[in-house]
Amino acid sequence: MYLKPSARLAIYAQGEFGKGHSKTAEGVIRYARNPIAAVIDKSEAGNSVKSAVGIDCPAPIVASIEDALQHKPDALLLGTAWTGGHMPESWREDIITALENGLDVVNGLHDFLADDPKIVSVAHEHKKLLLDVRRPPDNIPVAAGLARHVKAFTVLTVGTDCNVGKMTTSLELWKEAKNRGIRAEFIATGQTGIMIAGGSGIAIDRVIGDFMAGAAEQMVVEAAKDHDLILVEGQGSLAHPGFSGVTLALMHGSAPKAMILCHKATKKWICELEDFPLPELTQLIKMSEAIVDYVSPAKVIGVAINTVGLTDDEAKAVIERARKETGLPCTDPVRFGAAQLVDAIQTAKENYK
């Protein structure tokens, strides 16, 4: 079970909001159906969400969990990761304060709240939920290529790196497809996507190696029963030394019929590792098509460029350059809308044999 769509969220991003590691906080603010009661970050307290992260959202930024309680939240959502191996004591105290004040807690980290005996006992005492969205279900099968046989048209986002906009692109495609009356489903494969999708989805990167592809396969086969277009949130990058295995498992497990390549204009290095330059778009397109082909013959049919930090003119120039380089429809779906890319999907669907 998950939160009600009406549950008001206090977003916990202490010291990190808009600092480059608040992807979960920003994704939830931008896309979740739940209203935002407040954002907690003492380094940005008093500023607007718009000024901190560029998203229109009327919720205030406050300094502490105690201040957030004034805005009547129903749940605390952990919107950043801590650094280092263990949860800081200040986080634990804030989570306990939240539970004691009647809030459920939503957590997308690899470490589960339900494994912390103190937090569990407080949650139990106050009859509050601890939602560890990254905990995978039991009994995921090994993938056997079943997703390639579904009737629905499956589109996977792939990327030049992690944190370039694969989830955002899949969500923008989903919104645009639904506006056009297409029976489209978004499949969440990461913690933020799951929070946005109201609790459905599996965090593939938290699944045991042998079963990652099976998790993706299972979700696509299930979604295909009552949808015509399936938009699968991609993970990582084939070029990422740490996460490429997750990326490939998702490619082979979801067996897409088309892919959208996602890229962030201002990135130079894979996950800030300065001896890993980002791959060339055309080279990554070629590699993605060649390797997905073992399971499903899919082409990259469009490019989504995250132009955050650029002016409109700079963004247009970057997009135009990528269009020339790849010969594919390119846009920034957040800045300029996803219409072009959904057009490309509809054309690909008509031409798919």
Next chain:
Amino acid sequence: MYLKPSARLAIYAQGEFGKGHSKTAEGVIRYARNPIAAVIDKSEAGNSVKSAVGIDCPAPIVASIEDALQHKPDALLLGTAWTGGHMPESWREDIITALENGLDVVNGLHDFLADDPKIVSVAHEHKKLLLDVRRPPDNIPVAAGLARHVKAFTVLTVGTDCNVGKMTTSLELWKEAKNRGIRAEFIATGQTGIMIAGGSGIAIDRVIGDFMAGAAEQMVVEAAKDHDLILVEGQGSLAHPGFSGVTLALMHGSAPKAMILCHKATKKWICELEDFPLPELTQLIKMSEAIVDYVSPAKVIGVAINTVGLTDDEAKAVIERARKETGLPCTDPVRFGAAQLVDAIQTAKENYK
């Protein structure tokens, strides 16, 4: 901790010995330093190990755990997987009998004995070890491409499928390299390899997605401290719909400087999935080299062909055909020795810049 090298093993392969799913049993019999006391399989009881699986081993095949006790084993090693979701009651009874009779139990399955309260309590009472070799260590980091900077020459086996001989090939290369006086290390990445390597290694397929490559990286960096040649046991296949993610994580995490392609002559389908033909050797070589290159520029420098089930003449013909097709040194290292492949590694090492 693990078993003493002198611990005598009873290999549990009830109903499965030599039937195609006793890879662990056969690998341990062929390569482990521990003496084999007996093999347990009532369907083969009284036959020789040689007639059942083609390996020279004087241990008897007996019908039951009780019969095996006559041969003074120190440990019971589970040498096959059960079919279906739960451990059969007959296995549990046999494991408990083994513990009650003073045997430790070694288990390579995804399900851990230490999670079974009844088995744990019997083991505790009799002060016996439960060795779940697939349980990964805590605190594995995310890979950051560190293994590509080691001075040692790392060689990874890759395959056209799982169960084609990647572990066996790495072990044969290791034996041959050590015979030549090379400071070589074998890195186990699967349950059988770990049992053979005396308990060291990490079962990559049991690691959570985000940390698979990190596990490989950590082992290579550690082994490189006092070895010149590192032979990494490969897993799965880039062409396998269920396991390709594990394969790629291992490729990028271990950052090999050369690869050996492994293939089984009589296989036609990926893991018996009859809509997945095995990839062509040349095509898989090209793909492996292209994708490992994101982290480490490595070439496939030889091919190991598992010719089990063929006559010597048939085996030679298959090997000759692969040699012509790929232009690389090819052999069956079990049937004809690994000398050619170790020659190829030494040449590659000299030419590596």
